[in-house]
Amino acid sequence: MNILFASQAVDGHFNPMTGVAVRLKERGHNVAWYTGPVFAEKLGQLGISQFPFRRAIEHRADNLNELYPERAKLKGPRAIGFDGEKIFASNITNFFEDLRELQQDFPFDVVVADSSMFIQRLVSHLLGKPVVSFVAVPNMESDPLVPPLFFGFKPPRNPGEKVLQTAAGLLSDKVILRPASLSYRRQHAAYGQEVPRHGRLTDEPYRCSAAIIQTGPESLDFPRRNVNAKVHYVGALLPYRVPAADRSETRDNGWPSYPNTFLVTQGTVDNLDHNKLIIPALEAVKDMDALVIVATGGRGTEALKARYPQPNIIVRDYVDFAQVFEFADVFISNGGFGGVQLSLSKGVPLVVAGINEGKSDVNARVEYAGVGISLRTESPKPQDIAKAVTQVLTDPGWKNNARHMSEQFKAQDPAEAAADVVEGVLGPAAG
Known part of the structure; x- marks a missing residue:
């Protein structure tokens, strides 16, 4: 099967996906990757073909303030809202058009997509290809028991905290995420795609994916009232490490000894x-x-x-x-x-x-x-x-x-579990 990985050009989004890609490659699948040119060398070392961004802006950890000088002056909710619109929502059309074009060179059967690209609805509805979303951050799907995003709240312990979190949730959804949500809706409207009014922008990957690979154990998430059967907690998906006998960072590498x-x-x-x-x-x-x-x-x-x-x-x-x-x-x-x-x-x-x-x-x-x-x-x-x-x-x-x-x-092999999720979407022929 042809499996296309797609990710932002950010280490924290790209690196955790590498172990899954290598595992699927070892299982005999033809794996390619759509991401920024910055990862060309890493992908070459993994023996994975790359399709670099063409229309999409390459947002990297080291160029964000260069691309958007005004970003450095923003803090708190304003900074989060700015990033949501400029770094995540603004590239959706560019990502989609790149993917639509590259399928001529690599006719993929499934896309394993960094959830923050927000391409799930367009790829699944317009290209007719299943999408497995890869979530490199905590589970962002809304739930009555889960606090609103961006405030660092824990589940409410009393009525007062519940009232506070309800108000903060309105601020999160109607103010902080509003610019990104409007951009998302405009871009989808251009393709004739209607986005449901209920829920929030960050629910979209969970709605429009065939399956979701959720990094981390379920015990690191908050309790939830609604269980999404498409979400698979697979544990710590860490960057792929080339097997090597010599690892230098040990107690015996000459560093001083302390308690x-x-x-x-x-x-x-x-x-x-x-x-x-x-x-x-x-x-x-x-x-x-x-x-x-x-x-x-x-x-x-x-x-x-x-x-x-x-x-x-x-x-x-x-x-x-x-x-x-x-x-x-x-x-x-x-x-x-x-x-x-x-x-x-x-x-x-x-x-x-x-x-x-x-x-x-x-x-x-x-x-x-x-x-x-x-x-x-x-x-x-x-x-x-x-x-x-x-x-x-x-x-x-x-x-x-x-x-x-x-x-x-340690209870499961994360890369193995994630690869199983992808093959599960592809069906019996994937085995």
Whole structure:
């Protein structure tokens, strides 16, 4: 079968899909990928043909503020609304026309689509091809028991919280998501496609897909009243790793030995200003009896090394997270969903601080599951980080909960489970 993967040109959306693509390729399917030119080398290493964006704008983690200079000045709901319209909704027609054209060169039988591309309705209705949506963020389908998006709420515990969340939900749906929703409807109207009035924009991938691959375990989601049978929780879908005997990030690679190890990152998108999390985190833990490993994402590394020359602080552009988590005790993060899942898959509890790009909702789930402490800000104070790290270290409940969740991650092979979902859509002939 010809299987086309399609994704945004963003690491956090592309990377988790690679393991599934390789698994399907190993099962004998012809796999190709539609995404930005930035991933040409990675796809070449995987032996997967690429169809690069033609009409679509390549939104990358490192070019968003260059493409949209006004974005850097926005915060909170305005920033979320801007990203929803410009980065996600604006490209839908471009994505669809690219896909319609490339099927002449690669007549695909199914599209495994990054859910944030919002192409499910057009591809399934106009091209007649089934779509399997790949959700690299927490489950965004609306439900009466699930708090509204973007506010970092946990399920309400009393009538007052329920009233607050109802009001916030109206703000989320009618104000924050309004520009993106209007753009989505306009683009679909141009193709004669009517979009239902009920629900919200983020429900569309769940409505219009033949199946949904949902990353993460179900225990990291909030309780739901309505169960969507098309949603398959498959665990931590991590980037494909080429098998290798030599992995450098171990206890024995020459790093100094300390009673505890902390891993610190500010992600790959919102990491220009280290004053948000990395510097407060270093100020919080630099004098603790711990090895502190910092991954900058390739920005400001040398300046941080010069500012923090302490022997217990290691600053690098990138580290092998999977290996470091084998001996880490606390993960200090802004709440990227991929990193959160990898941490929990290794039983490492978290201290999280992030707001934008949906991180507040990720962090609310972390705290609700009892596997970490959310500081509920993107600019935490050092003393608050220090207090949270100390709590995680001294109260065994956090570690025990994280270890319990790691057992759930180990219960299935995520890439195998996701590949089964795709083949299930293709039917018996796929086997």
